[in-house]
Amino acid sequence: MQTKKETLINKIVKKDFNNELESILEQKAFEENVKSTLLNILYKIEVAYKDIETVKQDIFSKEEYIEKFIWTIQQQCKSIKIISMNSENSRIPEHGTFFIDSKNKELECYPIERKMLYAIWKMGKKERIIKSNYFFIDTALSDFLNVGNTIDLVEPLRDFNGYSWTTLFTEIESIAHCLIYQNLRMLVGNKFLNNWISNQEAIIDYYDLFKEKLKEEYGPKLADKIINTLITIAILSEQKFNPEKMHIYIKDKERIDLELKNMQDKQKYTETITKEKLQLTKKIKDIDKILNDKELLKNEYIKRNENVALENKIFSMRVLSDIMIREREELYQRIQNLNYNLNPKNFVKHKKDLEEQYQYLELLDVKDLEQEIRK
Numbered sequence: 001m002q003t004k005k006e007t008l009i010n011k012i013v014k015k016d017f018n019n020e021l022e023s024i025l026e027q028k029a030f031e032e033n034v035k036s037t038l039l040n041i042l043y044k045i046e047v048a049y050k051d052i053e054t055v056k057q058d059i060f061s062k063e064e065y066i067e068k069f070i071w072t073i074q075q076q077c078k079s080i081k082i083i084s085m086n087s088e089n090s091r092i093p094e095h096g097t098f099f100i101d102s103k104n105k106e107l108e109c110y111p112i113e114r115k116m117l118y119a120i121w122k123m124g125k126k127e128r129i130i131k132s133n134y135f136f137i138d139t140a141l142s143d144f145l146n147v148g149n150t151i152d153l154v155e156p157l158r159d160f161n162g163y164s165w166t167t168l169f170t171e172i173e174s175i176a177h178c179l180i181y182q183n184l185r186m187l188v189g190n191k192f193l194n195n196w197i198s199n200q201e202a203i204i205d206y207y208d209l210f211k212e213k214l215k216e217e218y219g220p221k222l223a224d225k226i227i228n229t230l231i232t233i234a235i236l237s238e239q240k241f242n243p244e245k246m247h248i249y250i251k252d253k254e255r256i257d258l259e260l261k262n263m264q265d266k267q268k269y270t271e272t273i274t275k276e277k278l279q280l281t282k283k284i285k286d287i288d289k290i291l292n293d294k295e296l297l298k299n300e301y302i303k304r305n306e307n308v309a310l311e312n313k314i315f316s317m318r319v320l321s322d323i324m325i326r327e328r329e330e331l332y333q334r335i336q337n338l339n340y341n342l343n344p345k346n347f348v349k350h351k352k353d354l355e356e357q358y359q360y361l362e363l364l365d366v367k368d369l370e371q372e373i374r375k
Contacts, residue, residue, distance in 0.1 A: 017042060017066045024074045033111075034080045038073065041113050041157060042066065048160035055165055058190045065156070069117075072124040078105035080120075085110055101311075102127075114158050114171065121153045122146075129197055130207045135357045136249060137231055141207070143242060144234035147174060148181025149197050176237055176373050180230065187226070188213050233373060235360055240369045253361040256354050263351055273338050280331050280338075287328045291321060300324075 021042055025035045049062040060068070073080075083090045091099040091108050098109040098119040107123060109116045125146045130138040151173055159167045172178050184193060188210065196206035214223035239246055262269045290296045301317050314320045341350045366372045 015063065017046065017070065021070050021073070024070060028073075028077075028080075030080050031082070033082050037082065037111070037113060037116060038080075041117055042069070044113070044161075045069070045156050048156050051160050051165060052156050058185060060190075060194075065153075068124075069120070072120055076105055076123040077107060077120065080107045080109070080116075082111050082116075083108050114154060117157050118150055118154045118173070121150045125150065125197070126199075129199065131205055134207060135353075136235065136252075136360050137207070139245065140234040140238040141231060144177060144230075144237055145181070145184075145193070145197060147241075148177040148184070149193065151178045152181055152185075174237070174241070176233060180233060184230075187217070231360065232363065235363045236366060236369055236373045239364065239366070240373070246364065249361060250364060253358070253364060256358050256361065260351070260354055260358065263347075263354075266347075270342065273342055277335055277338055280335050284328055284331050287324050287331075291324060297321065 018039065021039060025038065028035075030038075045066060046062070049065065053059060053062065059065075083092060091101075092110065093099065097112060097115040098107065100107055100119060100123060102123065105123065107116075107119050109119050127142065127146075128138060129142045129145060132138050134141075158171055159165060169175060181193075192210075192213065196210065199206055211223065211227060214226055217223075218226070259269075259272075262272050290300050297317055297320065301314065301320050304320065305313050314323065340346050
């Protein structure tokens with residue numbers, strides 16, 4: 001806890017965030033309109049933050065928020081461009097307001113301060129904040145929490161204008177993401193959620209910690225209900241906002257449905273797995289053959305880049321080699337998983353896991369997503 005002396009010193013020796021941001025922007029090749037917009041966003045945040053700290057107690061301090069904002073611009077934004085609404089050279093999607101290339105740290109945005117702040121916070125996000133062993137949940141819940149957190153971080157600029165606290169639903173990217181994230185803040189706290197979303201330690205399983213925290217606070221029965229509801233909403237929202245990802249899970253649904261049916265006949269199931277292992281082994285041999293032959297690798301490079309959009313093209317054979325090595329490792333892992341499933345001791349557990357996965361995948365059959373999310 002700060003002493004009165006420390007508090008007094010902090011009031012007297014205030015950090016000049018405007019100068020700090022200006023010095024960082026001097027090192028960036030941003031156009032002047034971008035620099036002035038960023039400085040204007042900073043000014044509005046500084047003016048409004050006293051009010052948001054009064055209204056919402058469980059929140060970043062102004063210093064923490066602004067330092068995180070400036071750090072994100074410095075470290076995660078190599079290029080920021082403001083694009084006019086009628087520009088023909090824009091990469092911004094038809095119904096969007098900004099475009100992000102996370103790999104190259106590039107951002108294009110229409111001249112809307114709120115949207116620029118949203119995009120900047122989005123630039124600083126890790127794509128996956130849940131381990132991949134949580135099937136489907138890793139994608140859907142990662143996206144859901146990241147969007148909810150980003151909407152939450154824009155609140156100082158969006159809802160606090162220095163004169164009043166006004167929340168306009170039309171300015172919130174998604175009411176569902178916003179509402180559920182605010183509920184999660186009340187359930188587990190702002191600090192826990194931000195530690196989870198910004199977690200750099202792969203060894204820490206925050207999703208598991210989240211479940212344990214809920215059980216400790218609210219009991220196992222209510223915790224399970226909260227978790228299942230959260231996952232359901234996340235998966236439904238994933239379909240609504242990221243439909244392009246769903247083809248992967250539609251195939252998974254078909255695969256799991258077939259596997260569960262095969263498991264009713266253990267002999268047939270064993271034969272199916274043995275056949276799949278042979279197919280996977282052949283694919284590994286084919287990859288090894290290509291990787292060890294420059295001409296075959298060149299042909300594979302041409303083949304994979306045919307009829308592919310520019311942003312999805314593989315830009316060198318070295319990159320292709322890395323991709324194929326990862327594919328090879330995934331195939332090996334799949335064989336190990338099949339061997340594990342063939343073990344009689346693991347059969348029952350694997351069947352239970354598949355049934356749980358299929359339960360989530362059945363949500364892909366929902367026709368009216370909006371109605372189901374509201375329910």
